Amino acid sequence: MPKYKVLSPVILGGVIAYAGEFEVDEKKGARLVERGVLEEIESDEVETDIEKMKVPQLKEYAELNKIDLGDAKGQKEILNAIKEAEAVANANTTS
Numbered sequence: 001m002p003k004y005k006v007l008s009p010v011i012l013g014g015v016i017a018y019a020g021e022f023e024v025d026e027k028k029g030a031r032l033v034e035r036g037v038l039e040e041i042e043s044d045e046v047e048t049d050i051e052k053m054k055v056p057q058l059k060e061y062a063e064l065n066k067i068d069l070g071d072a073k074g075q076k077e078i079l080n081a082i083k084e085a086e087a088v089a090n091a092n093t094t095s
Contacts, residue, residue, distance in 0.1 A: 004029050004038035050082055058082065 001023040009018050010032060021041060024032070032038040050061060058078045062069050067085040072078045 002026055002029055003041040004032070005041055006037070007039055008037050010037045050079060053079075 003021050003023050005021050006017045006019050009016055011017070012022055012024065022038075024038070029038060029040065033040055050058065053061060055075050055078060058075065059069070061067075062078065062082055062085075065082075065085075067082055069078055069081045072081040
């Protein structure tokens with residue numbers, strides 16, 4: 001759920017919020033942002049579910065984790081290369 005900063009008093013969950021940061025569902029948060037009541041806080045979180053990553057993110061993930069992608073170019077190929085490398089690494093650390 002996205003986080004928002006309160007810009008002016010608003011009722012959230014039956015409580016009047018004058019300031020602070022709150023998690024609000026995306027639909028309600030978007031309406032309150034349009035009204036100028038909330039401001040979305042940019043998330044510093046990095047996507048860690050490789051299944052949801054796009055090619056550039058997968059390549060960056062592989063680089064950060066020192067995974068050789070070989071000739072993999074497409075999303076499925078890169079994803080498979082990462083999974084294989086991680087499986088080998090996990091097998092090596094548990095044996």
